[in-house]
Amino acid sequence: MEEKKNRQKKRSLPGRLxxxxxxxxxxVVILIVLAVVCTFGSLVTQxxxxxxxxxxxxxxxxxxxxxxxxxxxxxxxWFVALAAFLCVNLLLCSISRFPQVLRRFQKEYNPENRAxxxxxxxxxxVSGALPEELWSRMGFKKKQTVSVDGREYTYAVxxxxxxxxxxxxxxxxxxxxxxFGLGQMLSLETSVYGVPGMTKEIPGTxxxxxxxxxxxxxxxxxxxxQYTAAxxxxxxxxxxxxxxxxxxxxxxxxxxxRLYQNSTGWACNVKIYKDDELQKEQILxxxxxxxxxxxxxxxxxxxxxxxxxxxxxxxxPMTLSSALKNPYAIFALYYEGEVIAMDSIGVGYxxxxxxxxFVFEDPQQYTLIQILKDPTMHFVAFGGLLxxxxxxxxxxxxxxxxxxxxxxxxxxxxxxxxxxxxxLMKDRLRxxxxxxxVKVDELTGDDAGHMADRSAxxxxxxxxxxxxxxxxxxxxxxxAxxxxxxxxxxxxxxxxxxxxxxxAxxxxxxxxxxxxxxxxxxxxxxxAxxxxxxxxxxxxxxxxxxxADASAHADGRGxxxxxxxSAEQ
Amino acid sequence: xxxxxxxxxxxxxxxxxALYFLxxxxxxxxxxxxAGYVITAAFVVHTAAMAVRGVxxxxxxxTNQYEFATSFAWGIALCYLVFMKKYHFRALGTFVAPVIxxxxxxxxxxxxxxxxxxxxxxxxxxxxxxxxAIVSYGSFGVAFGVSMVYLFRARMAxxxxxxxxxxxxxxxxLISYRAISLGFLFLTLVMITGAIWAERAWGSxxxxxxxxxxxxxTWIIYALYLHIRLxxxxxxxxxxxxxxxxxxxxxxxxxxxxxxxxxxxSYA
Numbered sequence: 001m002e003e004k005k006n007r008q009k010k011r012s013l014p015g016r017l018x019x020x021x022x023x024x025x026x027x028v029v030i031l032i033v034l035a036v037v038c039t040f041g042s043l044v045t046q047x048x049x050x051x052x053x054x055x056x057x058x059x060x061x062x063x064x065x066x067x068x069x070x071x072x073x074x075x076x077x078w079f080v081a082l083a084a085f086l087c088v089n090l091l092l093c094s095i096s097r098f099p100q101v102l103r104r105f106q107k108e109y110n111p112e113n114r115a116x117x118x119x120x121x122x123x124x125x126v127s128g129a130l131p132e133e134l135w136s137r138m139g140f141k142k143k144q145t146v147s148v149d150g151r152e153y154t155y156a157v158x159x160x161x162x163x164x165x166x167x168x169x170x171x172x173x174x175x176x177x178x179x180f181g182l183g184q185m186l187s188l189e190t191s192v193y194g195v196p197g198m199t200k201e202i203p204g205t206x207x208x209x210x211x212x213x214x215x216x217x218x219x220x221x222x223x224x225x226q227y228t229a230a231x232x233x234x235x236x237x238x239x240x241x242x243x244x245x246x247x248x249x250x251x252x253x254x255x256x257x258r259l260y261q262n263s264t265g266w267a268c269n270v271k272i273y274k275d276d277e278l279q280k281e282q283i284l285x286x287x288x289x290x291x292x293x294x295x296x297x298x299x300x301x302x303x304x305x306x307x308x309x310x311x312x313x314x315x316x317p318m319t320l321s322s323a324l325k326n327p328y329a330i331f332a333l334y335y336e337g338e339v340i341a342m343d344s345i346g347v348g349y350x351x352x353x354x355x356x357x358f359v360f361e362d363p364q365q366y367t368l369i370q371i372l373k374d375p376t377m378h379f380v381a382f383g384g385l386l387x388x389x390x391x392x393x394x395x396x397x398x399x400x401x402x403x404x405x406x407x408x409x410x411x412x413x414x415x416x417x418x419x420x421x422x423x424l425m426k427d428r429l430r431x432x433x434x435x436x437x438v439k440v441d442e443l444t445g446d447d448a449g450h451m452a453d454r455s456a457x458x459x460x461x462x463x464x465x466x467x468x469x470x471x472x473x474x475x476x477x478x479x480a481x482x483x484x485x486x487x488x489x490x491x492x493x494x495x496x497x498x499x500x501x502x503x504a505x506x507x508x509x510x511x512x513x514x515x516x517x518x519x520x521x522x523x524x525x526x527x528a529x530x531x532x533x534x535x536x537x538x539x540x541x542x543x544x545x546x547x548a549d550a551s552a553h554a555d556g557r558g559x560x561x562x563x564x565x566s567a568e569q
Numbered sequence: 570x571x572x573x574x575x576x577x578x579x580x581x582x583x584x585x586x587a588l589y590f591l592x593x594x595x596x597x598x599x600x601x602x603x604a605g606y607v608i609t610a611a612f613v614v615h616t617a618a619m620a621v622r623g624v625x626x627x628x629x630x631x632t633n634q635y636e637f638a639t640s641f642a643w644g645i646a647l648c649y650l651v652f653m654k655k656y657h658f659r660a661l662g663t664f665v666a667p668v669i670x671x672x673x674x675x676x677x678x679x680x681x682x683x684x685x686x687x688x689x690x691x692x693x694x695x696x697x698x699x700x701x702a703i704v705s706y707g708s709f710g711v712a713f714g715v716s717m718v719y720l721f722r723a724r725m726a727x728x729x730x731x732x733x734x735x736x737x738x739x740x741x742x743l744i745s746y747r748a749i750s751l752g753f754l755f756l757t758l759v760m761i762t763g764a765i766w767a768e769r770a771w772g773s774x775x776x777x778x779x780x781x782x783x784x785x786x787t788w789i790i791y792a793l794y795l796h797i798r799l800x801x802x803x804x805x806x807x808x809x810x811x812x813x814x815x816x817x818x819x820x821x822x823x824x825x826x827x828x829x830x831x832x833x834x835s836y837a
Contacts, residue, residue, distance in 0.1 A: 024796055027796065028793060028796055028797055031789050031792060031793055031796075032789075032793065034789060035786050035789040035790060035793075038782050038783075038785055038786050038789075039782075039783075039786055041777065041782055042777075042779040042782040042783055042786075042826070046777065074777045180775065189772075219685055221685065223684075223685050223687075224687065224688060225685070225688070226688050226691070227688060247688070248688035248689050248691075248770060249688065249689065249691060249692045249694075249766075249769050249770050250769070251769060251772070258772070260769075260771070260772035262771075262772065370772045372772050372773075377768070377774070380774070381765075384761040384764070385761075387757060387761075388754075388757055388758060388761060391753070391754045391757055392754065395750040395751075395753075395754055423743075
């Protein structure tokens, strides 16, 4: 332990920085801060003008919100910095862990390693011959035979891809965050509104949008079933046109843009007469303004529109239905910036101001088309898909191994191991053997002794020679969620304990230097129920001795969260 | 018909809550067996109520507060029955049945009127999104129950009844982890399918709407659970406490956000 502390002290600053930046500890801290910040972001209404906060909250609180940027949490510089920090952590974690995961994927699951390691989750002895069907029933398509120390082993492995689960999950999250961030910077979002027949420029795209038609399908109860806008987008540079329809939940694609049927409102054809002669007419959407050509200082503002107007004394102006039964417009008239009139007027009625007359006619509904050009959307979608697949791999694609050999007495010894699903595989193996009518004998003391001999001699040496394939190393290499699965599903195995205790940066070296304590981890951390199985593989005296070693060892490592973090991230 | 079935399910869930409580308090096995039958019957009647509503509405009943609340309770009941069968863990019902009853009770207070869907809700992605949420929230509900058992177990006497009906701490931790794994996977699906739906309906796959933000907070809480559970001293009691906090976030995401915060999800 002292040696380890000294080793850490000797680490260079860049080394310590590297460990810190890709550690799970940092990830946990960032995630906690993100969760807290998001909570604030959802509780405080976002994106309002300063006056809103001053009117809504006490002055000191409003000032604090504004000063800290809690009125725009999700675009605030420190939130972006936090996300960037998380990205750095995910990236470095992915880089640092890649060789380890690849090595495990390529090297761990080979018969020589497995035969030598003797760390089966379940071992059964069978007196007669094992039916060939067992392998396929257990889901193993291919098996191989290998000779280790003069003994022949038949070995099969499946679902190896599961080792990539947690690693890919981190990568998927990285892709999503980067894609989302880039999307905020690179995407173009604008909107165009109008009534059928109008052609308008789509700002910033070099394209125009023509609204060919706009239909609102109503049900019998007058509720809206669907909004459908028939649109034509023309690219000025190429002269090409793309036509289609945009509906709610069914946007239209054109020239790399996506057009959404966003909302609707009312528009009127407003005519301006001067001395009873038509001077000007224009389709005006609610919220727009119009002025006589020769008197720009006189401005009519089309404020609101009610298709079935009714004035309620308490509620004020309202519409009784969406049908054009009693159409009224609310308007305001300005002259040189001063309000000179504000009222409601029926469609077809006149508003007279000196020589000018304003008339609202032909009310119709306009459509507002939202236009989005986000080159990163598919990138983000890929990240989402990757994350999802990775989670399936991490949680449900459990690497399973099955191997078999004949012992000195001629019995078939069948062993299994699953990093994340030992109990499930154990049940399945027993059930399958039962269905195949295979009578299972538990291992006797003799068998246990035989295996224990190998454990004591071969395993230690093996661990020293091949630290990478050592369990301690694996646990240290295991990503968080991966480890979680392993630790949770195989709580009695040594991996679980090591997973929490082994520092990552030192795993290989440590395993090489301390092979004995690693092997002994079995005895130290297994509860009684499972001890029976494993104890059979290890001499009693060994187990107790190692148990004490491992306990002390574990305590020491518990004080080293940084190393552990970097291992599990 | 739907009202009768729904009320029947509500009553049966209440009976199961009482039976599970008595089973635990009086330590009588027969009561536990009866509670298991009653909650299974409640689930069957509940399923029938939802099916009848689905037929009447001509769509999956997953679109408003009532429909999602009743589906939420149904999801927890389903997950509970699956986990009970898989792990032979009857006592879990003592902690999960009250949650089911409270949520279906909340549903009973909502309007059961069947309305035509507004255009934004007419999407297959919505059906997938909410279906995933049912499984996810159901799993988290079960994990909550298991974690409550974990937290209480240490204070319970180590008698024969508890030994027989309550798994040991390791097993409880394992069941909770498995429930959270399933819930986490489906919560990720909820967020992805929700993002796809939002993009098609509103032109933005992520708007930091309070519901979206709280689903992210919930996701982060469970991601933290999966990470820190490995750390020394965190597995076990602290992880169980974290699972409880996670489920409180789930409840707030569903009910709290709708009632206290405003956003695009005002209908759900």
